[in-house]
Amino acid sequence: MSSPLHDPLSKSLDENSRVETKNTTCYMCACRCGIRVTLRDGEVRYIQGNPDHPLNKGVICAKGSSGIMKQYSPARLTKPLMRKPGSDRGDN
Numbered sequence: 001m002s003s004p005l006h007d008p009l010s011k012s013l014d015e016n017s018r019v020e021t022k023n024t025t026c027y028m029c030a031c032r033c034g035i036r037v038t039l040r041d042g043e044v045r046y047i048q049g050n051p052d053h054p055l056n057k058g059v060i061c062a063k064g065s066s067g068i069m070k071q072y073s074p075a076r077l078t079k080p081l082m083r084k085p086g087s088d089r090g091d092n
């Protein structure tokens with residue numbers, strides 16, 4: 001069974017890798033700072049502030065920088081959870 005952890009080093013950077021940058025908006029809180037997301041082969045690699053954005057002018061907080069975990073955290077829910085019949089609340 002493969003590890004549920006996202007391993008950023010699992011793919012090596014070669015001449016066929018496609019690196020692109022997308023300007024978008026951080027949704028980790030209500031401030032909506034401008035961010036610049038770097039992707040490699042369609043996979044988020046890191047997040048920076050967008051210096052051209054009028055609100056935050058390139059500055060983002062730690063929460064915004066760690067927005068990558070919203071995509072790759074092993075702790076995120078990937079399906080609805082239902083308690084098994086007969087088990088106590090919080091178990092199974």
Ligand code: SF4
Pocket residue numbers: 026027028029030031032033059060061062063064065
């Ligand atoms: S960078 Fe920080 S302050 Fe800005 S929207 Fe994201 S979480 Fe909020």
